[in-house]
Amino acid sequence: MSLQRPFRFGVNMFVAGSRREWSAKCRRAEELGFDVVGVADHLEFPAPFPSIMLAAEATERVRLTTFVLNTPFYNPALLARDVASTDRFVDGRLELGLGAGYVKAEFDTAEIPFPSGGRRVDQLEQTVTTLRRLFADTDWQPRPAQPSGPPLLIAGWGDRLLRLAAAQADVIAFPGGWANTAGDELHLAGIAQVEERVGYVRGLLGDRADAVELNLMVQQVIPPSERTTLPDRFAPLPPDAEHGPEEAPSVLVGTPADMAQQIRERRERFGFTYFTVMEYNMENFAPVIAALR
Numbered sequence: 001m002s003l004q005r006p007f008r009f010g011v012n013m014f015v016a017g018s019r020r021e022w023s024a025k026c027r028r029a030e031e032l033g034f035d036v037v038g039v040a041d042h043l044e045f046p047a048p049f050p051s052i053m054l055a056a057e058a059t060e061r062v063r064l065t066t067f068v069l070n071t072p073f074y075n076p077a078l079l080a081r082d083v084a085s086t087d088r089f090v091d092g093r094l095e096l097g098l099g100a101g102y103v104k105a106e107f108d109t110a111e112i113p114f115p116s117g118g119r120r121v122d123q124l125e126q127t128v129t130t131l132r133r134l135f136a137d138t139d140w141q142p143r144p145a146q147p148s149g150p151p152l153l154i155a156g157w158g159d160r161l162l163r164l165a166a167a168q169a170d171v172i173a174f175p176g177g178w179a180n181t182a183g184d185e186l187h188l189a190g191i192a193q194v195e196e197r198v199g200y201v202r203g204l205l206g207d208r209a210d211a212v213e214l215n216l217m218v219q220q221v222i223p224p225s226e227r228t229t230l231p232d233r234f235a236p237l238p239p240d241a242e243h244g245p246e247e248a249p250s251v252l253v254g255t256p257a258d259m260a261q262q263i264r265e266r267r268e269r270f271g272f273t274y275f276t277v278m279e280y281n282m283e284n285f286a287p288v289i290a291a292l293r
Contacts (some may be wrong), residue, residue, distance in 0.1 A: 005210075005213065005273045006273065007263070007267070007273055007274070007275070007292055008035040008036060008213070008273065008274040008275075009033070009034050009035050009036070009274075009275055009276075009277075009285070009289050010034060010035060010036030010037070010038050010065065010067070010215075010274065010275070010276035010277070011029050011034050011036070011037060011038065011276065011277055011278070011279060011281075011282045011285075012038040012039070012040050012067050012217075012276055012277070012278050012279060013025060013026070013029075013037060013038065013039055013040070013046075013051070013055075013279045014039070014040045014042070014045040014046070014278075014279055015045075015279060016045070016046045019054065022046070022051065022054055022055070022058075023054060023055075023057070023058035024058075025279070025282075026054075026055040026058045026059050026062075027058050027059060028282070029059075029062065029282060030059045030060070030061055030062045032282065032283070032286040032289065033286065033289040033290060033293065034062060034282075034286075034289065035062060035063060036062060036063045036064070036065055036095065036274075036276070037055050037059065037062045037063075037064055037065070038064075038065045038066070038067030038097065038276060039051045039052055039055070039064075039065070039066055039067065040067060040068075041066060041068065041069045041070045041073075042070070042103065042106060043106050043109055043110065048066045048069065049066075049082050049086050052064045052065075052066070052086055052090065052094065053086065053089060053090065056089070056090035056091070056093060062093070063093050063094075063095050064090055064093050064094055064095065065094070065095040065096070065097050065153065066095075066096060066097045066098075067097040067153070067155070067173075067276060068097035068098055068099035068153065068154075068155045068173070069096075069097060069098050069099065070099065070101040070103075070106065071098050071099060071100060071101060071120075071123060071124045071127050072100070072101045072107075072112065072115065072120050072123045072124075073101070073110065073112065074127065076126060076127040076130035076131065077130060077134070079127065079131070080130060080131050080134045080135070081142065083096055083131065083144065083149065083150065084134075084135070084142045084143060084144040084149070085142050087144035087145045087146055087149070087150050088142060088143070088144060088145045090145075091145060092144075092145035092146045092150075094144075094145075094146075094150040095150050095151045095152075095153060095171070096131075096149070096150040096151070096152050096153065097153040097154075097155060097171075097173065098124060098127065098128065098152065098153070098154055098155070099124070099154070099155045099156060100117070100120040100121050100123070100124045100156060100161055101120055102179045103179075117158065117160075118160060121158075121160045121161050121164060124154070124161070124164065125164050128152070128154070128164065128168050131149060131152075132149070132168070135148055135149030136148065151170040151171060152168060152169050152170050152171070153169060153170065153171035153172070153173050153215065154168065154169040154171075154172060154173070155172075155173035155174070155175060155215075155217075156173075156175070157174065157175060157177075157178045157189075157197065158178075159200070162197070162200060162201050162204070163204060165201070166201055166204035166205050166208070166212075167204075169212065170212065170213065171212065171213040171214075171215050171274065172201055172212060172213075172214055172215065173214075173215035173216075173217060173274075173276070174194065174197060174198070174214070174215065174216050174217065174250075174272075175217045175250075176188065176189055176194070176216060176217050176218070176219050176248065176249060176250025176251075177189045177219070177248075177250060188219065188245055188248040188250065188251070189248065189249070189250065190247065190248060190249075191247060191248075191249060194249045194250075194270060195269070195270065198214065198270045198271060201214075202271070213273060213274050214270070214271050214272045214273065214274065215272065215274040215275070215276060216249065216250060216266065216270075216272040216274070216275055216276070217250060217276050218250055218251070218252055218275055218276065218277045218278075218281070218285070219248075219250040219251055219278075220250075220251045220252070220281070221252050221259065221277055221281040221284045221285050221288075222246075222251065222252065222253045222254075223254075223255070223284060224254060224255060227246075227253060227254075249266055249270065249272075252285075252288070256287035256288045256290070256291050257291055259285075259288045259291075260288050260291035260292050263275060263288065263292060264292075
């Protein structure tokens with residue numbers, strides 16, 4: 001396992017506010033040292049591509065990503081047009097994050113059938129194949145700013161999705177746990193579970209292992225003053241869980257120095273070098289970035 005890849009840090013935005021508020025938050029993320037500003041894709045959140053365009057106007061350095069698109073909502077060819085246009089208008093700063101979708105209530109609200117998990121992965125694979133084909137066709141318009149299209153992140157947990165990610169993705173993102181059938185409750189993954197999933201992916205990557213970036217979605221950043229609230233933030237752990245939530249790889253607990261050490265340990269043990277936090281953890285995580293730079 002190579003440890004030479006530098007760290008990258010992202011923040012996922014999802015609170016709309018006004019145009020001025022959105023722009024200010026994106027500028028603040030850049031000032032705090034984040035490398036990537038992401039926009040989540042849920043129906044109650046801002047639409048990803050307009051939000052990314054506004055983030056690009058407000059910033060100069062950060063990469064911009066959809067983290068992640070609910071792929072079954074999108075026609076692949078129309079999505080390719082939106083991706084290529086956005087990439088061109090943000091001067092090639094776009095990274096494209098895709099997922100299979102997991103919240104049944106959102107499909108119901110959109111009046112879109114909620115397929116089985118396997119069918120949703122099939123739809124994701126069809127989308128990836130279409131995007132790769134169109135971006136490789138030099139006669140296809142509009143052309144993205146990045147010649148082969150934006151770097152592709154695929155996020156998920158199950159075997160079929162991770163097989164697709166190992167074959168196609170530039171970045172593989174692990175959510176740090178799995179959702180229940182309705183997608184409204186997160187179950188944290190423990191150390192052994194994350195280790196098994198990463199090992200599964202590395203076995204599939206083979207010679208590509210050092211070329212693919214591994215991302216971990218950090219579910220919570222808990223300063224010392226909030227440590228006692230940790231058990232109330234997640235679904236109950238199974239009775240046979242070996243550790244409490246504070247031991248979950250997707251949870252950071254302690255001072256900035258403590259968390260920086262936890263980040264280093266996650267890189268050494270699992271190979272994660274790209275870490276994404278939620279918007280509500282942006283300020284708490286900024287000192288950790290400073291401690292690692």
